[in-house]
Amino acid sequence: xxxxxxxxxxxxxxxxxxxxxxxxxxxxxxxxxxxxxxxxxxxxxxxxxxxxxxxxxxxxxxxxxxxxxxxxxxxxxxxxxxxxxxxxxxxxxxxxxxxxxxxxxxxxxxxxxxxxxxxxxxxxxxxxxxxxxxxxxxxxxxxxxxxxxxxxxxxxxxxxxxxxxxxxxxxxxxxxxxxxxxxxxxxxxxxxxxxxxxxxxxxxxxxxxxxxxxxxxxxxxxxxxxxxx
Numbered sequence: 719x720x721x722x723x724x725x726x727x728x729x730x731x732x733x734x735x736x737x738x739x740x741x742x743x744x745x746x747x748x749x750x751x752x753x754x755x756x757x758x759x760x761x762x763x764x765x766x767x768x769x770x771x772x773x774x775x776x777x778x779x780x781x782x783x784x785x786x787x788x789x790x791x792x793x794x795x796x797x798x799x800x801x802x803x804x805x806x807x808x809x810x811x812x813x814x815x816x817x818x819x820x821x822x823x824x825x826x827x828x829x830x831x832x833x834x835x836x837x838x839x840x841x842x843x844x845x846x847x848x849x850x851x852x853x854x855x856x857x858x859x860x861x862x863x864x865x866x867x868x869x870x871x872x873x874x875x876x877x878x879x880x881x882x883x884x885x886x887x888x889x890x891x892x893x894x895x896x897x898x899x900x901x902x903x904x905x906x907x908x909x910x911x912x913x914x915x916x917x918x919x920x921x922x923x924x925x926x927x928x929x930x931x932x933x934x935x936x937x938x939x940x941x942x943x944x945x946x947x
Contacts, residue, residue, distance in 0.1 A: 723796075726811035728900065730907050731793040745893050752819060752892035759827045768827065775824035778817050785814035786903055790910035794918065798925055818899050819892070 723732045725744075762768050792807045799807070911918075 722808065726808050726815065727793050727796060728903055728907065730904060731796065745896070746889070748896065749889055749892045753888055756823065756827070759823055760830045763827050763831050772820065772823050772827055775821055778821040778824055782814065782817040782821060785810065785817060786899075786906055789814060789903060790907045793907070794910075815896070815899060818895055822895065 720732070759768060759772055763772075789811065792810060796804060796807050
């Protein structure tokens with residue numbers, strides 16, 4: 719439960735031990751799931767049955783922004799609630815995190831629909847030949863055997879670089895999106911904490927913690943700093 723709360727609420731609102739751990743396995747698992755879903759959606763898009771929820775980027779952008787704004791308030795009252803309401807708040811946070819990935823799918827997947835009358839192999843060979851022609855023109859290589867060998871080596875090197883970049887994107891793009899969400903959310907959380915000091919102090923006087931674990935240093939420091947402000 720601590721890991722789930724740390725992932726969805728953020729380290730500012732829960733046990734700080736979450737932030738100290740790397741969670742590399744979870745992030746790699748997230749990357750794998752992200753791309754499995756992406757491939758599945760791309761295949762469905764090319765079959766013409768892409769779900770409508772993945773064709774509405776504006777909706778998911780608005781959803782993401784609204785959920786980010788509301789999140790600090792829900793996180794603040796999270797430990798005051800019974801389990802059913804806590805579960806709803808965690809579900810809310812899950813939708814918030816998922817919305818940025820659905821937004822990405824909505825922007826990218828529809829553009830990956832291939833023309834049904836196009837010849838992919840022919841297009842690939844044309845691009846490869848064009849790339850070879852550019853190398854000949856720019857480098858001054860001749861059509862001799864040495865020039866052809868050099869061209870093949872350059873093509874293999876370019877293919878290797880492309881594969882490495884592709885693998886890096888596969889691994890780090892979902893992680894980067896998740897990091898961006900956390901950075902933006904931390905910024906919004908700090909604004910919320912600094913702009914609601916008086917309100918939070920009044921709220922805490924009327925609603926003292928009922929189910930709060932006092933060993934969680936982040937929450938204790940927040941309450942203490944509010945009382946001293």
